[in-house]
Amino acid sequence: MSEVLVYVDHVDGAVRKPTLELLTLARRIGDPVAVHLGSGVDAAAPVLAEHGAVRVLTADAAEFADYLVVPKVDALKAAYDAVQPAAVLLPSSVECKEIGARLAVRIGSGIITDAVDVEAGDDSPVTTQAVFAAAYTTRSRVSRGTPVITVKPNSAAPEAAPVESAVEQLTFGFGESAAGTKVVGRTPRESTGRPELTEAAIVVSGGRGVNGAENFRLIEELADSLGAAVGASRAAVDAGWYPHSHQVGQTGKTVSPQLYIAAGISGAIQHRAGMQTSKTIVAVNKDSEAPIFDLVDYGVVGDLFAVVPQLTGEVKARKG
Amino acid sequence: MSLRIVVCVKYVPDATGDRHFSDDLTTDREAVDGLLSELDEYAVEQALQISEDADDAEITVLTVGPEDARDALRKGLSMGADKAVHVEDDDLHGTDVMGTSLVLAKAVEHVGYDLVVCGMASTDGTMGVLPAILAERLGVPQVTQLSTVAVADGKVTGRRDGDAASEQLEAALPAVVSVTDQSGEARYPSFKGIMAAKKKPVETLDLDDLGIDAEEVGLEGAWTKVEDATKRPPRTAGTIVKDEGEGGTQLAEFLAGQKFI
Numbered sequence: 001m002s003e004v005l006v007y008v009d010h011v012d013g014a015v016r017k018p019t020l021e022l023l024t025l026a027r028r029i030g031d032p033v034a035v036h037l038g039s040g041v042d043a044a045a046p047v048l049a050e051h052g053a054v055r056v057l058t059a060d061a062a063e064f065a066d067y068l069v070v071p072k073v074d075a076l077k078a079a080y081d082a083v084q085p086a087a088v089l090l091p092s093s094v095e096c097k098e099i100g101a102r103l104a105v106r107i108g109s110g111i112i113t114d115a116v117d118v119e120a121g122d123d124s125p126v127t128t129q130a131v132f133a134a135a136y137t138t139r140s141r142v143s144r145g146t147p148v149i150t151v152k153p154n155s156a157a158p159e160a161a162p163v164e165s166a167v168e169q170l171t172f173g174f175g176e177s178a179a180g181t182k183v184v185g186r187t188p189r190e191s192t193g194r195p196e197l198t199e200a201a202i203v204v205s206g207g208r209g210v211n212g213a214e215n216f217r218l219i220e221e222l223a224d225s226l227g228a229a230v231g232a233s234r235a236a237v238d239a240g241w242y243p244h245s246h247q248v249g250q251t252g253k254t255v256s257p258q259l260y261i262a263a264g265i266s267g268a269i270q271h272r273a274g275m276q277t278s279k280t281i282v283a284v285n286k287d288s289e290a291p292i293f294d295l296v297d298y299g300v301v302g303d304l305f306a307v308v309p310q311l312t313g314e315v316k317a318r319k320g
Numbered sequence: 321m322s323l324r325i326v327v328c329v330k331y332v333p334d335a336t337g338d339r340h341f342s343d344d345l346t347t348d349r350e351a352v353d354g355l356l357s358e359l360d361e362y363a364v365e366q367a368l369q370i371s372e373d374a375d376d377a378e379i380t381v382l383t384v385g386p387e388d389a390r391d392a393l394r395k396g397l398s399m400g401a402d403k404a405v406h407v408e409d410d411d412l413h414g415t416d417v418m419g420t421s422l423v424l425a426k427a428v429e430h431v432g433y434d435l436v437v438c439g440m441a442s443t444d445g446t447m448g449v450l451p452a453i454l455a456e457r458l459g460v461p462q463v464t465q466l467s468t469v470a471v472a473d474g475k476v477t478g479r480r481d482g483d484a485a486s487e488q489l490e491a492a493l494p495a496v497v498s499v500t501d502q503s504g505e506a507r508y509p510s511f512k513g514i515m516a517a518k519k520k521p522v523e524t525l526d527l528d529d530l531g532i533d534a535e536e537v538g539l540e541g542a543w544t545k546v547e548d549a550t551k552r553p554p555r556t557a558g559t560i561v562k563d564e565g566e567g568g569t570q571l572a573e574f575l576a577g578q579k580f581i
């Protein structure tokens with residue numbers, strides 16, 4: 001069976017959930033070969049094997065952290081040359097999309113970004129994408145070269161498929177352009193202790209209606225009662241009430257949770273672009289004409305300052 | 321010597337319109353009015369700010385697109401860019417990101433550049449990878465997805481707010497940058513700007529001028545193929561209740577019924 005390269009997104013060896021989803025999707029096409037760059041392969045390898053990676057190719061070098069994107073492209077290209085895979089899958093993060101795109105140019109292949117599903121096809125894998133703010137669903141293929149595909153989080157449920165897997169060291173040299181963009185400073189994002197926005201099963205988002213940074217406490221309390229991630233509309237982010245890393249929408253994160261709760265959000269097209277594929281959608285808004293109500297499974301027309309705390313109290317009571 | 325800045329701007333169907341596909345599964349550009357991609361306005365804005373801080377700079381707005389794409393260039397010129405380049409050719413219809421990046425690479429080389437500024441993503445294709453591909457093709461550093469950007473002493477610096485960390489980046493010119501919508505509101509063209517734009521030069525180039533083979537671009541030359549496109553079915557109408565003091569409790573009941581609590 002042919003092999004499929006899966007680029008591993010991790011923090012010091014802690015493999016992020018979207019990578020496990022990729023391994024699951026990759027198994028539909030061939031045997032997954034994981035590419036782990038940077039530190040922590042000892043921690044990552046068992047997790048990758050547990051999810052079906054038949055081999056783990058790894059490399060660690062200071063360049064990966066010291067320079068932007070290109071060193072990782074050099075390493076992934078070396079893995080590509082060594083494996084000659086049927087496809088290359090990467091998570092759809094900003095960085096991984098850029099890595100995939102540059103690899104695609106180097107190997108003379110087409111790239112599909114932000115797939116929400118990948119299936120084996122006759123000639124090459126068939127991908128599903130949500131386009132035009134999720135108004136359309138398209139099915140596409142890479143028609144030239146080895147398909148390079150980036151996949152959005154929450155596109156598949158990770159399945160365990162334990163295999164014996166060997167960790168192999170990648171040997172390669174960095175190219176001339178590897179040191180082009182220097183990372184001169186790095187401030188890690190503080191963990192909120194809440195689930196990752198793009199990976200969460202439930203997301204609670206607040207918008208302009210929340211009316212102040214201090215009131216986001218109401219959104220956070222509801223989120224915590226449900227074990228949810230916190231999101232925000234761009235209006236709330238632009239007002240400085242919540243960090244941009246939590247923005248949901250076209251220029252923020254795309255989320256596709258089981259449950260999305262929007263409080264004080266009107267439902268502009270750019271916001272919908274980031275949440276419209278959620279399974280169940282719930283909204284609280286005092287304007288019965290707000291476009292968000294066109295999307296909801298359940299909507300409450302009312303003041304969020306009354307409805308949200310009542311809901312939080314009720315959730316806590318029911319969960320005991 | 322003058323700092324040569326090229327801003328890549330895309331002409332896109334208005335995102336607030338009802339966007340569709342044409343029969344050949346390319347973006348339908350007839351049904352919805354086109355405009356300069358809002359996310360590329362941020363790129364023009366940052367280019368203008370960089371040029372204001374430089375002793376001497378010249379900004380070229382560049383687009384690859386159909387005849388109407390001239391509107392996008394006009395907007396960039398009204399905002400304050402100095403000149404425009406429009407790559408237009410019937411053979412470009414249906415070009416994907418690989419073809420577009422090839423054309424843009426040839427075009428920026430034709431113009432001459434120290435800095436290429438792009439938006440973070442186009443509002444129709446929303447891939448966000450073109451700037452990285454352009455840097456790869458040009459063989460210059462990519463300094464992308466910046467929320468702040470500055471140029472000084474032959475270097476470009478900026479901040480990239482990633483998922484795991486916020487990074488401070490630095491690269492020597494020439495380079496390709498892209499800026500996010502966190503980089504600062506774009507200015508509105510002034511009346512004076514709009515009048516001045518009418519006199520600014522717009523150069524039109526075709527594939528021949530750039531030495532590009534028609535087979536490398538267009539729908540046939542694309543490295544990806546859309547097999548089908550289906551309109552997402554409208555969501556089934558949900559239950560909407562008016563809060564009469566019990567809204568939160570009713571919502572909790574719904575969530576419990578759906579096994580969320």
Ligand SMILES: Cc1cc2nc3c(=O)[nH]c(=O)nc-3n(C[C@H](O)[C@H](O)[C@H](O)COP(=O)(O)OP(=O)(O)OC[C@H]3O[C@@H](n4cnc5c(N)ncnc54)[C@H](O)[C@@H]3O)c2cc1C
Pocket residue numbers: 206207208209210232233234235236247248249250251252253263264265266267268269270271274284285286287290302303304305358359443501
């Ligand atoms: C290029 C571009 C990219 C964009 N990207 C994004 C993006 O990624 N994400 C995003 O969200 N937006 C994005 N936007 C902005 C988008 O167009 C909207 O402006 C934004 O989503 C509005 O946020 P909002 O719904 O919170 O605010 P508003 O539209 O002002 O809506 C606030 C809502 O709160 C309700 N409300 C007020 N008070 C209360 C109360 N006490 N109780 C209950 N309800 C109340 C109001 O009835 C109203 O419906 C983008 C725009 C552009 C041009």
Ligand SMILES: Nc1ncnc2c1ncn2[C@@H]1O[C@H](COP(=O)(O)O)[C@@H](O)[C@H]1O
Pocket residue numbers: 328329330331357359360363382383384385417420424437438439440441442443445446447448449450451
């Ligand atoms: N046809 C085009 N003409 C000029 N610039 C473009 C074109 N397509 C994309 N770009 C630039 O590339 C950026 C990212 O586009 P994309 O990768 O397609 O989402 C845009 O914000 C533009 O700056």
